[in-house]
Amino acid sequence: MLLTIKVKLYPNNQQHKALLETMERFNEACDYISKIVFSNRVFGKIAIHRIAYYDVREKFDLSSQMVVRAIGKVAESYKVDKSCCHEFKKHGAIVYDQRILTFKTSDEISILTLEGRERITIKYGEYRPLDTDRVRGQADLIYHNNTFYLMVVVDVPDADPIDPNGVIGIDMGIVNIATTSDGEIFSGKKCTEVRQRYSNLKAKLQSVGTHSAKKHLKKISGKERRFKKDTNHCIAKAIVQIAKDTNRAIAIEKLKGIRTNSTVNKAVRTAIGKWAFDELGNFLKYKAALAGIPVFEIDPKNTSRECSVCGHIDKGNRKNQAEFHCQKCGHNENADINASKNISSRGICQLSHSLLSC
Ligand SMILES: [Zn+2]
Structure with a gap:
């Protein structure tokens, strides 16, 4: 690659x-x-x-x-x-x-x-x-x-592909940057703190509006971006290491490329903290390729509404942002962990298809 x-x-x-x-x-x-x-x-x-x-x-x-x-x-x-x-x-x-x-x-x-x-x-x-x-x-x-x-x-030559024994599912989000189907959570807490600090500072500088304030503003935007990037690098590295140690492939949701341009308004741009997903997904893909670990990109439809135990899909399963409660079988779980388990199952499905076709 x-x-x-x-x-x-x-x-x-x-x-x-x-x-x-x-x-x-x-x-x-x-x-x-x-x-x-x-x-x-x-x-x-x-x-x-x-x-x-x-x-x-x-x-x-x-x-x-x-x-x-x-x-x-x-x-x-x-x-x-x-x-x-x-x-x-x-x-x-x-x-x-x-x-x-x-x-x-x-x-x-x-x-x-x-x-x-x-x-x-x-x-x-x-x-x-x-x-x-x-x-x-x-x-x-x-x-x-x-x-x-x-x-x-x-x-860089891709490593010899591993023969995976299972698939680790990764759910990506804003609060929890990444959650694995093993139940491990890489929180965005530190990231959010830093973002908050920078956005307060930015608001101050924006209200000042002088040339030097603008210059400073540009500088901290760069710092914030680099911080996000470092965080994503670090998380991707940890996940690929887990996959390597447990001889598993990785499954992530297929991401719609979110593009930006200068005409998007501020609300949209804030929402595009989502960008970070694309970046984390890309880091995962290349670090995995270097380690010979397959990455499956699965269909993201209903991953957060489906029960990872009985398969029941219902909007009401998602009590709130953080909790999952199945209306049918009563399964209770952290919502991101439940989603990452669904991502893992869909990845296993793709893995078995890929084995059948060879
Ligand atoms: Zn259920």
């Missing part, structure tokens, strides 16, 4: 300066190209190359491949919208390809800067050292909080 991994760079001071200057020069070149593109209404890569290449090389003293990448970045950007002249952020990403970036060893790259090629140490965070043969295509150099990262696409 293809994964995008984030690789941290450890440049020395002189290299840091060189990378930063390269990035700034690159984006200045993008702005310059953008003006030419917009005023001439020429949007194709080859056509832009024809009218801008020599001009840009001379003016910005960039290597030929850098100019090609800058033209590429501008052309990509106009694919989406041709109605206005695009401006590029001073520290926007540079796209590097194999001609200007090479992985020397598993912990060193050679990367082109305005000062020539630099050898820079890299590290992978939670990932195993990079198998450099598996790097695919281009990598984006990004700059965030005074640190450089490369976003690298690697082709």
Whole structure:
């Protein structure tokens, strides 16, 4: 499977300066190209190359491949919208390809800067050292909080599939982020606390409305998102470990992709805390794939209204958000655990189908 991994760079001071200057020069070149593109209404890569290449090389003293990448970045950007002249952020990403970036060893790259090629140490965070043969295509150099990262696409082989003996069902929600059919609950309590803290702070800043308040606002939104992401990573990791230890497949509800756009109102956006489900589902899928654990996506219809003991489906079974009480057989259970058991049964159904068809 293809994964995008984030690789941290450890440049020395002189290299840091060189990378930063390269990035700034690159984006200045993008702005310059953008003006030419917009005023001439020429949007194709080859056509832009024809009218801008020599001009840009001379003016910005960039290597030929850098100019090609800058033209590429501008052309990509106009694919989406041709109605206005695009401006590029001073520290926007540079796209590097194999001609200007090479992985020397598993912990060193050679990367082109305005000062020539630099050898820079890299590290992978939670990932195993990079198998450099598996790097695919281009990598984006990004700059965030005074640190450089490369976003690298690697082709990671799926592990040999396990032969599962059962299916663990996962119910995902807002209060309980994830509940397993074994009855284990990964609560969103910590997550909710943090969200609450940030939203209070946000409300304050929004009422201030100054430029610096806006800037601060943007920063905490990023922090909140990263916190959510870390939580989802952590939960996905724990669940995949349980599946691995007990030799079971995983079942989750098939998620309707919730998309956002700038026109959605605030109420909808709040509801889209739901996004987090998509993210958790995706983390589960890729961590499971790396461990060779099958993930079944089951039909979510009535998973929360069906009795996991007798199968009776009734709206009245769900007494409230937290409790399940079967109107027919009297079964009482935490509502999320009951739902995750239904998800597990449907997953077992799919598992036996998949065995029959092989
Ligand atoms: Zn029942």
